[in-house]
Amino acid sequence: MPTGVVAVVLVPDEEGLISPYDLYELSTVSMVFGPSHADLAEPWYELRVIGPAPHGVHGLDALAGADTVVVPSAPETMADGRQEVPGELVAALREAYAAGARMVSMCTGAFVLAAAGLLDGHRAVVHRTYAPSLAARHPRVTVDASVLYTDGGRVLTCAGAAAGLDLCLHLVRKDLGAAVAGALADRLVVAPHRSGDRPQFVAAPLPADPEDPLGRVLQWALEHLDEPLTVEGLARRALMSPRTFHRRVREVHGTTPLRWLLDQRVARARALLESTDLPVERVGEASGLGSAANLRRHFTRAVGVSPTAYRRSFTPSGPPSRGR
Template structure:
């Protein structure tokens, strides 16, 4: 069962991610029939301030020894750097060794990584830091596309809002759906988002140093609704299809077909965010011709359906 939670705070703490942990595990909701968690704010020097990213000071009321008997150790996002306090790292290792639950929010995964807790595991973090996590800790299998990764007693989450998803997932796993659903309603958030959904990462046009090829790419982006083939694009570049495909791959690192699909998905995302056009019209305007074809490619690349994406991001709505 999940009764007690220890939140680890260190210099460089991110207040929003820390607030997520406090919101889920630190508010008394017994009037709603929910369990009340014993939340402990733990630091290396209890009673002494920790400096947050905002320049505010936060004073932990418990020392690291208070983590030794909690059910869950939560690690909010913090500044990313090597050389974290060895006492903090030792406390995380002890928690892992005794089988406690560990949860990181956003860049908090780097603290778990430095403690060695993530070695040999799947994990995630904010998409901006995923390459850094994989590069600096090659023992970890980093999945940059998902909202959170549940790897037994260790759960890592991506940026900010994904931390809410991971916390509610953990509550659901340990205490049941009814508890998680009531908590989500109080927080006015969706009760469950699948951890396998992709983070919404911008996908810009790859840089291109070939002037003639760049002109063709710029033209294609302006005419995505029109049908395109390697041959038709090659003719605009005044080269053979074979030469065009070779130069295209060398410059962009992908094929013309994949590039066109990704650009059409970007166009569809823009239309879904900023217009109320129906899906058939969005499909035609972005070059997919039909709504089923749009759904297929959109879900494959973005990770959710066009309708679900619009519900989340549509400014027009």
């Protein structure tokens, strides 16, 4: 039997209906933690869907023994305060948390965890359109509307929709390692990792047109991150003046060329720390960030933890279990 029990709690509105967003996020959780991927690791997860028929197959008593509790989007009536979170659900969530479960919300599911007091003192994210309401109704929660997801250890939140898939893959990476999460992402045809601190606004990707000079030179830069690169040199390669090159990068990516380059180097360092055992000094060289000290400075500023701590957090620990 799998040891990591993931319980998804569907929260109906006052008429007993489940929202389309709730069902979308249920599908996301099922795709990631469902039994169809059990061949990727042993043990895999056990998935329980809690909620009203026909979507749910368990009652709230199935939260007992859950290792991870996921609350997808709550009804609009709960997000805007017209509907209270049921007392029995609040009590069940508190009991699960007290028993050691980690708690996960997707978008407006944060209102449910907040009603149970489980987000007090934590940084939490919802879609930016709901952030003012969450902050006003739950002042003890530090609301961040700028990122995709947050990881506070036992309390995790995300902005919903695609960010929900990012957060689920993040949990697999924590539990089973980058290789398993990467294999799963490959099956799902999605990017293997988008860090939680990425902005909810997604800048335009590299231009797809192979004849586009900006797209060509930025693709070339990605293939040569370990070499000395300058804005002036990239502009020359793109047959542009530095001023025009700066303007075009900002138009397409919403940032400066130097910032874009630094972001790509940090992303390369992340990938190397997750998937290799290269010494930190070599990671700095291979990513173009230079010395170990320079890597630590830029990496810690961008990610919030040191390279060594980041690598440690992605060492497979196995699905969360309390010894069953």
